[in-house]
Amino acid sequence: xxxxxxxxxxxxxxxxxxxxxxxxxxxxxxxxxxxxxxxxxxxxxxxxxxxxxxxxxxxxxxxxxxxxxxxxxxxxxxxxxxxxxxxxxxxxxxxxxxxxxxxxxxxxxxxxxxxxxxxxxxxxxxxxxxxxxxxxxxxxxxxxxxxxxxxxxxxxxxxxxxxxxxxxxxxxxxxxxxxxxxxxxxxxxxxxxxxxxxxxxxxxxxxxxxxxxxxxxxxxxxxxxxxxxxxxxxxxxxxxxxxxxxxxxxxxxxxxxxxxxxxxxxxxxxxxxxxxxxxxxxxxxxxxxxxxxxxxxxxxxxxxxxxxxxxxxxxxxxxxxxxxxxxxxxxxxxxxxxxxxxxxxxxxxxxxxxxxxxxxxxxxxxxxxxxxxxxxxxxxxxxxxxxxxxxxxxxxxxxxxxxxxxxxxxxx
Amino acid sequence: xxxxxxxxxxxxxxxxxxxxxxxxxxxxxxxxxxxxxxxxxxxxxxxxxxxxxxxxxxxxxxxxxxxxxxxxxxxxxxxxxxxxxxxxxxxxxxxxxxxxxxxxxxxxxxxxxxxxxxxxxxxxxxxxxxxxxxxxxxxxxxxxxxxxx
Numbered sequence: 001x002x003x004x005x006x007x008x009x010x011x012x013x014x015x016x017x018x019x020x021x022x023x024x025x026x027x028x029x030x031x032x033x034x035x036x037x038x039x040x041x042x043x044x045x046x047x048x049x050x051x052x053x054x055x056x057x058x059x060x061x062x063x064x065x066x067x068x069x070x071x072x073x074x075x076x077x078x079x080x081x082x083x084x085x086x087x088x089x090x091x092x093x094x095x096x097x098x099x100x101x102x103x104x105x106x107x108x109x110x111x112x113x114x115x116x117x118x119x120x121x122x123x124x125x126x127x128x129x130x131x132x133x134x135x136x137x138x139x140x141x142x143x144x145x146x147x148x149x150x151x152x153x154x155x156x157x158x159x160x161x162x163x164x165x166x167x168x169x170x171x172x173x174x175x176x177x178x179x180x181x182x183x184x185x186x187x188x189x190x191x192x193x194x195x196x197x198x199x200x201x202x203x204x205x206x207x208x209x210x211x212x213x214x215x216x217x218x219x220x221x222x223x224x225x226x227x228x229x230x231x232x233x234x235x236x237x238x239x240x241x242x243x244x245x246x247x248x249x250x251x252x253x254x255x256x257x258x259x260x261x262x263x264x265x266x267x268x269x270x271x272x273x274x275x276x277x278x279x280x281x282x283x284x285x286x287x288x289x290x291x292x293x294x295x296x297x298x299x300x301x302x303x304x305x306x307x308x309x310x311x312x313x314x315x316x317x318x319x320x321x322x323x324x325x326x327x328x329x330x331x332x333x334x335x336x337x338x339x340x341x342x343x344x345x346x347x348x349x350x351x352x353x354x355x356x357x358x359x360x361x362x363x364x365x366x367x368x369x370x371x372x373x374x375x376x377x378x379x380x381x382x383x384x385x386x387x388x389x390x391x392x393x394x395x396x397x398x399x400x401x402x403x404x405x406x407x408x409x410x411x412x
Numbered sequence: 413x414x415x416x417x418x419x420x421x422x423x424x425x426x427x428x429x430x431x432x433x434x435x436x437x438x439x440x441x442x443x444x445x446x447x448x449x450x451x452x453x454x455x456x457x458x459x460x461x462x463x464x465x466x467x468x469x470x471x472x473x474x475x476x477x478x479x480x481x482x483x484x485x486x487x488x489x490x491x492x493x494x495x496x497x498x499x500x501x502x503x504x505x506x507x508x509x510x511x512x513x514x515x516x517x518x519x520x521x522x523x524x525x526x527x528x529x530x531x532x533x534x535x536x537x538x539x540x541x542x543x544x545x546x547x548x549x550x551x552x553x554x555x556x557x558x559x560x561x
Contacts, residue, residue, distance in 0.1 A: 063522075063524040063525065066524040068533060070509075070534060071540065074536075233438055233439055233470065234438075235497055236440050247470075249470060342453055344464075346441070355441070357442065359464065359466070361446050363453055364453060370444075372442065374466075382498060382500070382501055411524055412524075
């Protein structure tokens with residue numbers, strides 16, 4: 001669409017081209033949208049071809065947040081690299097940790113103990129709620145619903161306080177590690193979690209009261225950005241994108257990990273495939289996450305939180321004073337690290353935005369040969385163009401919003 | 413590790429992918445490259461570059477990995493962007509990071525690195541070192557040195 005004879009140059013970043021398309025009357029305006037636009041969820045740049053207000057072409061330009069995390073992982077030892085996994089998708093650090101931890105555990109041939117699995121599920125679902133809350137808050141702002149922001153951030157703050165209580169950090173928790181978790185849940189954490197589960201369904205009712213039947217919200221989102229089920233598969237869309245198009249695809253159900261098969265919950269599905277359906281899916285997912293949280297908290301088993309494998313995790317402090325072997329293991333672990341046997345694994349987990357996967361290759365040394373993140377945002381953002389062709393530019397804002405990309409995750 | 417995989421020669425990639433898609437592997441998960449330069453393995457991989465495609469059957473949940481080895485002297489592979497659409501950006505990323513040329517790709521340009529970047533950062537022989545510091549001791553030296561290829 002951008003081809004055509006350049007006739008005139010407008011202000012900075014605006015090019016006016018004469019279209020060669022048959023039947024088009026007006027001029028095609030090629031506009032740089034971003035990279036610092038408040039509605040682009042980070043530093044996303046879109047080169048948009050406009051015919052009046054009609055979108056005739058969208059080319060996402062990414063890479064502004066590229067930090068070379070995959071390269072840095074190759075320079076760190078297996079147990080050190082976990083801190084980097086927090087930082088690419090900064091809205092769901094525990095889920096990123098979990099995918100990496102599961103991949104390393106499969107390479108090492110160990111499985112986390114049951115209590116660690118329960119805590120992993122709790123942290124994953126908490127962060128899923130927090131991520132959906134941030135999505136709801138910012139997408140509401142973009143479409144003119146200002147009030148929802150304050151409600152969502154009120155609850156997100158509670159999740160961050162729980163992150164701090166259990167791991168010491170509010171955002172980049174590094175809580176889930178290969179072999180288990182970094183620390184046991186404190187009494188205070190369990191109390192906070194219990195109170196959170198109790199009040200959350202009422203809070204979600206509040207969000208729904210603000211938006212679900214709101215005529216402006218419905219007018220802005222219904223029938224906008226329709227993605228059919230076949231297109232969703234062809235474009236590789238996952239997460240709320242594919243479930244909003246009527247496919248009940250959820251890795252927690254279809255390829256369960258970390259004990260998800262033992263909880264009783266439903267996959268949130270909507271059939272319309274538009275922005276409103278994706279909104280409903282995310283709201284329902286928060287409710288289902290609360291259900292999982294309640295069961296995980298009630299059934300949280302006692303026991304160790306780390307695998308009993310001295311080659312992977314340091315021995316308890318008290319053993320160091322009595323056991324020479326413990327000292328040797330401690331020394332070897334912190335000078336050299338551990339070396340998984342050669343091989344490669346792919347582990348995909350259900351993140352807040354879709355399938356978050358880690359492909360890890362070991363060459364038998366103490367550092368990864370290659371770690372690739374299959375990030376949901378990178379794949380989902382490719383569907384912005386087919387969804388917004390022919391729609392108004394204001395609808396494109398709604399579409400970008402409901403795709404829910406995190407640019408740190410796109411660029412990695 | 414429990415992951416099933418097949419290895420195919422690069423001439424057969426498009427044929428294999430079309431067949432697998434017809435067999436129900438409708439969902440493309442990801443594609444990437446692994447650089448086996450100076451691998452410490454006793455039985456090293458046949459070539460330096462290895463392309464890895466992960467496909468999934470959404471009916472059964474079954475996953476399959478397709479491996480393709482590419483020689484260092486000729487890192488080219490046919491593009492599969494018209495068979496699996498998400499491969500479009502993955503191929504651009506693999507070109508950007510590893511310098512693998514995908515023949516038939518509509519717009520094989522850099523995607524993550526700046527357009528004027530030299531080299532392919534995820535190759536194992538690309539230094540992690542970072543940028544030279546201005547006003548360091550050998551300021552003159554690096555200013556007059558030719559850019560790294």
